């Protein structure tokens with residue numbers, strides 16, 4: 198499992214006086230489970246984009262183990278993300294016209310890694326997420342069901358890192374709990390690093406380490422407090 | 426990937442249909458214009474190919490060709506009848522045949538001519554046979570008359586104030602095979618019948634001695650254009666030396682050799698009484714003048730295509746805009762570049778390719794229908810067909826479309842997935 202090391206990472210946009218993200222240094226050990234919290238606009242999603250390679254930092258380095266993903270080209274970063282990161286976003290980004298199972302399998306199929314084992318795992322993940330009809334067209338699912346499909350898709354390739362940006366925000370508490378359990382259990386089971394951006398207190402309380410963001414930087418880190 | 430593309434096209438079917446139709450329309454327009462233009466060229470060249478040299482009275486060369494080859498009704502000036510006898514004696518001439526116009530039956534032109542011309546230019550009979558007497562007629566394949574039926578000539582076309590020749594009837598003796606020329610709409614009768622009907626009998630030395638009454642009186646008041654007797658049972662007389670022949674609007678000549686053709690044209694062009702033309706050459710000249718009109722048409726077609734291309738580009742841009750999020754999501758979940766490229770390219774290519782194929786089909790269909798309508802009206806077919814050039818054009822078009830389809834996929838990688846996912 199890879200560990201994260203951010204070094205002077207900065208994201209700024211033209212026309213804005215201050216960078217929206219400014220992190221001199223941040224380490225997340227392999228296999229740890231982290232909650233990222235903070236008020237709206239504090240830069241949580243920007244941080245997620247940077248550490249998953251969805252966006253390139255304006256400055257600084259983003260190491261996963263030895264690999265600085267800030268140096269990779271767009272295409273290489275996509276490939277790296279596909280192989281290493283399981284991503285759950287606030288919007289589900291499912292593809293209408295395909296069934297739940299096909300949605301789970303789509304990225305693996307496009308990456309040409311969908312063998313029999315992967316297909317079996319997709320079905321198993323869906324049933325574990327509590328979805329009884331994997332052939333149901335995805336546009337007919339409820340929101341809670343959609344997020345379960347999205348979570349199953351993120352976990353399909355046994356990623357070393359699971360990153361979720363407000364995975365339960367648009368769900369009722371019950372569905373939110375199901376998703377949270379699914380992510381936590383699977384991360385624990387495989388030893389994957391889990392990073393969750395959330396406002397959900399119940400979810401936060403289940404994660405050992407907390408990082409609080411404000412104004413684009415880390416204001417509080419429970420681990421730094423524990424080990425000064 | 427194919428599943429994904431199909432699901433996507435199904436989801437966006439309305440937009441997809443618009444793209445396909447837009448492309449099809451542009452392509453059909455271009456293809457239709459070029460096919461039709463080619464068909465016109467081929468069709469009229471074919472119509473003229475049996476007529477090597479046409480001799481007429483001095484006047485418009487174009488009108489002579491239009492009347493003799495395309496049977497366009499017009500009052501042609503007449504040349505002296507003796508030219509026909511002269512030409513028939515000329516050793517450079519294989520055959521020379523007069524054509525006389527003026528009468529119609531139900532809109533079909535009645536052409537006075539000779540058995541020689543019919544034998545030499547038509548492809549044989551589908552029913553019946555050649556006219557054997559003055560009152561018989563041979564019809565072209567596009568004339569809806571059967572052997573044995575009657576032809577009632579009117580002078581000029583009825584809708585243009587023509588009038589009937591009282592008591593004159595031809596009987597159809599045979600039907601010709603189709604030739605694909607305007608002559609398919611012609612009703613061919615012996616030239617002597619046309620002369621007699623119009624009171625232009627052989628003026629002197631008319632020494633047939635079949636005993637019919639009306640014939641001699643036929644000479645009495647020619648200038649009044651009275652209707653004169655035609656003897657339906659009189660035998661054919663194709664000897665042009667019996668006396669002074671009436672004036673003739675046109676004579677079609679088959680020369681023995683190409684050199685003879687040039688010499689004949691030279692001789693009869695220089696001659697003050699006549700005009701001699703190669704119909705092929707006149708048609709070429711006609712195309713040259715038509716060239717301007719064709720260019721206008723081509724510019725219009727090109728302009729329309731440009732507009733449609735612009736619309737297409739807009740559709741592509743919108744398509745990409747709609748797709749930005751989708752492409753961003755595909756990338757976010759780790760779809761490799763080749764797969765994203767393949768999906769976007771395949772989708773646009775399928776649409777544009779379908780449009781191009783439909784366009785070719787539509788253009789062909791439109792040109793064929795136009796040609797069919799033209800053939801029904803004018804009796805001569807404009808052969809619509811593709812040539813290797815069209816294949817090359819199709820290949821170029823397909824290549825350009827393939828490149829264009831790659832553009833959005835290429836553009837997609839100029840931003841990060843995070844940027845693409847933001848609205």
Ligand SMILES: Nc1ncnc2c1ncn2[C@@H]1O[C@H](COP(=O)(O)OP(=O)(O)OP(=O)(O)O)[C@@H](O)[C@H]1O
Pocket residue numbers: 210213217235236237238239240241242243244
């Ligand atoms: N493309 C951009 N251009 C300009 N400013 C941006 C852009 N993307 C993000 N920002 C700004 O960066 C700041 C941080 O945004 P970010 O989405 O990371 O916040 P967040 O902590 O995820 O908030 P929320 O809890 O509402 O999701 C915001 O002030 C936002 O306006």
Ligand SMILES: [Mg+2]
Pocket residue numbers: 241242243362
């Ligand atoms: Mg956010």
